[in-house]
Amino acid sequence: MNYKEHNAPGTWDIPEGGLRLQVYLARCGVASRRGAEQLIQEGRVTLNHTLVTTMGVKVVPGDIVMVDGKEVYPEERRHYLVLHKPAGYLCSARDPYHRPLVGDLIPSSITERLFTIGRLDFRSSGLLILTNDGPFAAKVGHPSAEIEKEYYVESTVPIPEVLLEQFPQGIDIEGVTYTCRAIEKLGKKALRIVLIEGKNREIRRVFSFFHLHPRVLRRIRIGPVLLGDLTEGKTRPLTPEEIEALRDVAGKRGKAPH
Template identity: 55%
Template sequence: MNLTDNTTAACNEVSRAALRLQVYLAHAGVASRRACEGLISSGRVSVNGNVVTVLGTRVLPTDDIRLDGIALQIETKFHYLVLNKPPMYICSSSDPQGRSLAKDLLPMPRERLYNVGRLDYRSSGLIIFTNDGDFAAKVSHPSAKIKKEYLVEATGPIPDTMIAEFEKGLEIEGVFYRSTEIERLGRKSIRVVLIEGKNREIRRVFSHFHLHPSKLHRIRIGPVVLGSLGVGESRALTEEEKEILLQRRT
């Protein structure tokens, strides 16, 4: 069965079954399941006119489900896009500080799109957007072990000890960090590959060694490479890239 068949089967199954509310929201293209849990907990979601804050609440596609008063429906057409995010764009559906949103750089299909994983505000490079909740959950889960590759430039010389410790693994404030691959490119620059992708991992390791990344640029997610994609430009994932990501071959 190919990806199209899987997608059609999933849509048919979703149309018949009761779903956890956060799963329904993800299938409606609102955000990733984890982000949807936050929306529910904050009281922004209602079911049949009643605000629901309990995670795991079961709903049917026939229920009246709303986010901030706006009715939602399960998406039936999925999109998968790659964006070369510029720095100073935030990966979020909205921002109370009014900062520029990465998703606003994408073409404007009717369906909602949200980012799979994150790049922080100052970082740049490759990020995937979709409205397929199942795809997002599988690709972003740590068990997928998808490699992510970065080019990093520092404000000062990078010591050999930092490279050696990051490759071996080190604990910072109770959290263990280790690169899968690391290579010196210059006096102030490295190439680093991560699998787990803990929150702000590279920046925390740099800070531990009293350094600051002046540039943090992601160039690969599993089989998907940035290549010649221009800053702020996007393209569709290929069928082959989607299949490999779902098969967890990195």
């Protein structure tokens, strides 16, 4: 994993009593808050040259924080991108099998490390939001925000009505309940599905339960942000209005823990 190195600390606001280490790492663009927690648990983070492996440690001005032996600072530049992820790309920082990564599609002019808010599986395509703003990612990506994700799905065979009837009510699969907020039939083999929970491979698991296979699974909306006609593999900046709208929706639903 590559980290952006700086010659001097960036300007950052710190609350009274310090800032939690995982939040500080997120503001450095090292990883999302949850990813930063994993780095700490893996023993890859030191504070003032002392290894930290548990949560709850706080950073105050003047502290030295290092990841994999490199000092990190909060980044000055914030990036907020929309990416049209093609099928066949991984939402990961690395892959032992050398498959294409979402990071390969980020414009070369952006030197800061970006991470995704939520994921799409290897075979799925569509809208991803990438940023190096850890607090923004934590707020928008937290389950309590209940931000809608809308998908266009095509099946290889006609879709039975029972799926449309049961999915909004909740389908129990191996002890996990999968529920959609909205579902609409667009043709014999096509659906529009709106989710809010974002459980792992939710649509694929529901389709498999009904012995179906998605030929196309494309995310077309996250909250107020639309994929639109953005070409596969291309990015565009989120507009200030979209950023504010995402913050507003997430703020109304709930708050991520600090």
